[in-house]
Amino acid sequence: MQGQETQETGQQEAQGKAIKGKARETAAFDAALGADAGDARRVARMRLVLALSALLAASVDLPQLGDTAWLPFFGYVVHSLVVCIHAEREAPLSQSRLIHWLDLGWYTLIVLLTGGVHSAFFLFFFFAILVASFRWGFEEGARVTLASVALYAASGIDTALDENLPRLLVRATFLLALGYMIVHWGRSKVELRRRLALLHAVSQLSNPRFGVDHTVTGILQKLQHFYGPHGTSSCLLVLRDKDSGACTLRTLRAGERPASPQAANIVPEAAALLLALPAQDKALLYRSTPWAALPSRAGAWAHDARTGRWTRRHGVACEGLAQLLEARSFITVPLPLCRSEGRLYLLSRTTEFRRSDALFLAQVGAQAFPVIENIELLDRMASDAASQERQRIALDLHDTAIQPYIGLKMGLAALRNKAAADNPLVEDLDRLQEMATQVIGDLRRYAGAVRNGAGRTHPGHVVSALLRQQAGRVREFYGIDIAVRVEGELQVNDRLAAEVLQIVREGLANICKHTLAHCGAIRLECADGLLKLQIDNEADGNQSLEFLPRSISERAGALGGRARVRRGDGGGTSVQVEIPM
Structure with missing residues (x-):
């Protein structure tokens, strides 16, 4: 309880x-x-x-x-x-x-x-x-x-x-x-x-590193805010692939932020209920008025794309759909897609939509979603080409990076065998041999990830686990205690997660190489539409604020964000990165 x-x-x-x-x-x-x-x-x-x-x-x-x-x-x-x-x-x-x-x-x-x-x-x-x-x-x-x-x-x-x-x-x-x-x-x-x-907003697509799903979710959020500026409207997008028949649904409820940009798979029977309306209607408007004196305002009205006129639609289909969606008023438009068929719904429990709202929604759908479909097709083609390139890069990694480390490990093992038990370098040799073994394992895992590709999403607990793993290695090899703090729920795709982990890796490397700090902290959260990353280290008397990490700054800029260096608590250095979601 x-x-x-x-x-x-x-x-x-x-x-x-x-x-x-x-x-x-x-x-x-x-x-x-x-x-x-x-x-x-x-x-x-x-x-x-x-x-x-x-x-x-x-x-x-x-x-x-x-x-x-x-x-x-x-x-x-x-x-x-x-x-x-x-x-x-x-x-x-x-x-x-x-x-x-x-x-x-x-x-x-x-x-x-x-x-x-x-x-x-x-x-x-x-x-x-x-x-x-x-x-x-x-x-x-x-x-x-x-x-x-x-x-x-x-x-x-x-x-x-x-x-x-x-x-x-x-x-x-x-x-x-x-x-x-x-x-x-x-x-x-x-x-x-x-x-x-x-x-103008829906025409500006999101950063391609975030993926098509993030772009579609961003458009739905803009539509939800436009038609319900006080958080009173909900948005649904249902799609059915013409080749495979797979059906997906995206839902943005009133007053809530989407938990994940990914679409949820639904059964074809559920999608058929939302796709059953006539496709020749450019837009369909349904509203139910609580005043019995105004029955002419209630009911469903459809805009015929061929004649350009609004006609009243009779029957219980729209009433049943309104009850299913728990909406007092809704507008829906078909999406002009090539590889799939779909419908976009806007729902409201408090306000009534107008005919001009429905026509404008059809205009937005006709402009934004065909472009996204083309981008998704190009993204798939690029992914196929990238898969072949990954195979080649994985082989190159094995030949040019892993093999030399294996040779280094064998040389350290031979050197360790020559050293007597009372040699003062035995402990250092064992530590270097263990570090080489760890690096070889990391390189092999990295080469496998490059060869096979990464998953589509990284839930928040997975990203948190990877950050703690990096902090554990820094503590083990350099003796620097790094605290990891992940606030809120994180739902990022594989591309953004990889970039965040790389930024953290670069920040920790800077702490190890350029400071004498004995502790630090990593803080990661999603708030106000931003992914905020903060890497802190304690003061050691040698830091200077007249610098900006080049690699971190370039990665943040490529994602549409920014990086800056601030004086942290106690006089330490704080690298702050903000990436718009």
């Missing part, structure tokens, strides 16, 4: 971290929406023109204004000038949401001091609505629209309790209706930018 509770607690913590990670990604994207320096400059210039125009209009049409009434106009001009200067310098202030909320405050003061309900300057509220909608999206635009209506009503409520009430209601309704249309228009622009960003 205690182990089960610990496992459940770990799963809850992992799910919480995944949700927080998605929230950070959403916040980062929201910040990127308003971080366009060109937009900020254009909006700042228009704000300054609007402020000057308001001042000019007031001086011509309202010459009877008192001294107090002129203060908001001059204040708004100064405010617009300051924001414009910051925008020209691309300062962060000009790209903040606070600016259009300050605009609302100035507009409220201007309306309040120029007639309240009768003021023509209430039209200025539309500028703040436009800025919020076209730069920040639907939610921010809706908030600014409602705030504008409330502020306008509050500025004229004292004079609207008599005959001015109809004017207040008409203008407030006009402000709300036109603001609502602007908000929807702005949402379409922001959504278009998000779609372009997603198409």
